Amino acid sequence: MCQSEVPGARLGLNSPDPLVREAFLMAHDYIDYVTTGGADGAMGPAPTACTTALRYAGDELLTRFPIFFRRWPRVFKDVTENTACPTLMSILDEHFFPPVPGGRRRDLAWSAVLSVYVLAGQMALHCHERDMLEVLPQLKECVGSYVERVICPEIRDKGGWIGFVSRFGEKQGLEGQVKKGCCWTLLALAIGIIIYFLWKRIA
Numbered sequence: 001m002c003q004s005e006v007p008g009a010r011l012g013l014n015s016p017d018p019l020v021r022e023a024f025l026m027a028h029d030y031i032d033y034v035t036t037g038g039a040d041g042a043m044g045p046a047p048t049a050c051t052t053a054l055r056y057a058g059d060e061l062l063t064r065f066p067i068f069f070r071r072w073p074r075v076f077k078d079v080t081e082n083t084a085c086p087t088l089m090s091i092l093d094e095h096f097f098p099p100v101p102g103g104r105r106r107d108l109a110w111s112a113v114l115s116v117y118v119l120a121g122q123m124a125l126h127c128h129e130r131d132m133l134e135v136l137p138q139l140k141e142c143v144g145s146y147v148e149r150v151i152c153p154e155i156r157d158k159g160g161w162i163g164f165v166s167r168f169g170e171k172q173g174l175e176g177q178v179k180k181g182c183c184w185t186l187l188a189l190a191i192g193i194i195i196y197f198l199w200k201r202i203a
Contacts, residue, residue: 012144019152022050022161024144026117030054031140034121035128038062049165057168058118069122076126084135085142088123092116092146108154110167116147 012024029051033043039059046052062069079087096112096119120143127135155161 012141015148017152019156019160020144020148022048023147023152024140026051026054027120027143027147028140030058030117030121031124031136031143034058034125035136049169050161053165053167053169054114054117056170057114058121061114061118072119072122073126076123079123079126081127081132081135084123084127084132085138088120088139088142089146091119092150108151108158110164113147113151113155113164114168116143116151 011020013021013028015021015024025048029046033041033046033055036043039055046055075091076087096115120139124136124139127133127139155163
């Protein structure tokens with residue numbers, strides 16, 4: 001298991017730290033989401049605002065930038081049950097969070113955080129399509145541990161996962177805002193009419 005690569009005991013979904021719990025929940029939910037068909041699959045609603053934002057942003061990325069996803073099958077073609085997690089960790093370190101001089105990592109970018117989960121989803125999808133289903137729980141734990149170790153310390157200073165939701169959560173378009181405004185206007189009008197007729201009856 002990849003958790004052995006991370007010093008100290010990792011509690012994952014049962015961690016007392018809400019920041020860490022969310023990191024693992026996002027890994028578990030997103031991998032389940034993509035391997036059960038995504039938006040067209042059988043998954044129910046996302047359990048938290050972060051998982052909702054991750055599902056939405058992953059779908060948007062696939063729709064708008066499909067070229068992002070085309071290279072990974074070639075990269076993953078030699079992956080086996082034993083190498084899936086180490087390969088994923090190696091790619092994450094090399095492409096998204098390479099160390100800078102002094103041993104530190106570059107400043108956190110929410111787009112890089114999104115890429116960690118999206119890439120993990122693609123690895124999970126690759127394994128799922130090749131009947132390496134026993135790898136999926138390991139991938140969930142690997143990604144959760146990686147985010148706990150590499151990302152959580154930085155986002156803790158940035159106010160937690162709220163920035164991820166603000167950056168990638170589904171934005172309500174102008175049409176939606178207009179509809180919402182109309183609904184509230186109609187509701188207020190209906191209440192006004194009811195009050196008027198009640199007042200007339202009493203009078």
